[in-house]
Amino acid sequence: MAFALNTYPITYRSKFTDGKWPQEYLEKPHKTQEEEAAMSEDARAKLENSRNHYEDMPLVNYTSQYGLACFEGLKALPQKNGGLAIFRPDKNAARFARSMEGLKMPPFPDKLFMEACIETVKRNAALGFYPHYESAWEKDSYMTANSVYIRPFTIAEGGIGVNLSSEPYVMVINTPVSSYFSSGRSDAIVSDKVRAMPNGTGWIKACSNYVISALAKSQALKDGYMECVFLDGTNRKYIEEGSSCNIFFYLKSGELVTPELGDTILPGITRESIIELARDKGIKVQERKISIDEAMEEAKECFVSGTAAGATPLTSLTYQGKKAVFNDGNTGELTIEIRDTIKGIQYGKLPDTKGWMVKV
Numbered sequence: 001m002a003f004a005l006n007t008y009p010i011t012y013r014s015k016f017t018d019g020k021w022p023q024e025y026l027e028k029p030h031k032t033q034e035e036e037a038a039m040s041e042d043a044r045a046k047l048e049n050s051r052n053h054y055e056d057m058p059l060v061n062y063t064s065q066y067g068l069a070c071f072e073g074l075k076a077l078p079q080k081n082g083g084l085a086i087f088r089p090d091k092n093a094a095r096f097a098r099s100m101e102g103l104k105m106p107p108f109p110d111k112l113f114m115e116a117c118i119e120t121v122k123r124n125a126a127l128g129f130y131p132h133y134e135s136a137w138e139k140d141s142y143m144t145a146n147s148v149y150i151r152p153f154t155i156a157e158g159g160i161g162v163n164l165s166s167e168p169y170v171m172v173i174n175t176p177v178s179s180y181f182s183s184g185r186s187d188a189i190v191s192d193k194v195r196a197m198p199n200g201t202g203w204i205k206a207c208s209n210y211v212i213s214a215l216a217k218s219q220a221l222k223d224g225y226m227e228c229v230f231l232d233g234t235n236r237k238y239i240e241e242g243s244s245c246n247i248f249f250y251l252k253s254g255e256l257v258t259p260e261l262g263d264t265i266l267p268g269i270t271r272e273s274i275i276e277l278a279r280d281k282g283i284k285v286q287e288r289k290i291s292i293d294e295a296m297e298e299a300k301e302c303f304v305s306g307t308a309a310g311a312t313p314l315t316s317l318t319y320q321g322k323k324a325v326f327n328d329g330n331t332g333e334l335t336i337e338i339r340d341t342i343k344g345i346q347y348g349k350l351p352d353t354k355g356w357m358v359k360v
């Protein structure tokens, strides 16, 4: 199971009030991690469930009624030399503030975002809630590695009329997470759904965007695929991204191509990092439009990128009944190199020469 709703005991809450963001750390009911592991499934489920309840918050609000909210996702990773470190939290802080501004909310300051992320991980770890580094993870390039997933999100204030949120809550929860795409299957299908349109919210990490993603992904899984890929809504021709990941194609010409950002694609932090790492390796990277036809005919490797996905190969892409298989169904050399590099930096196996890791 990739994600389990098993929030760690310490959560963060701040409600924008009188122009300020007051800080609150809430300690939810818990036993030690070992005691919890030894509990019956029922008892543990009850305990975990109680951690996800916040009785003093309004149920009827602009988020629950109209999907007006945004979120972030980042990881604190167990380090080879001990401790935990977070991958580029400054980038998530900036994207969160941009998302909030895009939704006309008061932006949450970057400094508070960083503090809340670091502090929740630190406080949970002090209670014993953190994953331990295992050298066995190195064997499969951290595909089976565990980490702490940090989920900052907004919840609007109470209200029932269609409205914007001027006094949102910002919450930060931590939850253990393992590999996202662990099924071993990595075939993808082009969805007939439209995730984002120009002048919409595709560039924002808005909760509402994920309704289409969830519908398309569940259809893909039902049809036997691991992931779905969206085309642009205007021409239905150019590849945009996956359900919760960006996408790269390594062409036979030797160029690594990823769709250029606009207002319909989420600017992924992993995407940005991979572009930089690939360029450092001397690979020609292009951010440009890539049509589904070009991708299916010209790509020799394909992978998706994201906090959850890391750099995960797609073995094939199916569109209108046609299937393009990349690299004879094997993970390609460049994909392996990129995955090893980014995972190596994230788990402290490779030196962090770019200063991307922030120690907890």
Ligand code: PMP
Binding pocket: 073, 241, 242, 243, 244, 245, 246, 266, 267, 268, 269, 270, 271, 305, 306, 307, 308
């Ligand atoms: N696109 C979408 C729609 C996503 O949800 C995500 C995950 N945040 C990404 C791309 C990848 O972004 P990142 O690398 O910052 O996780």
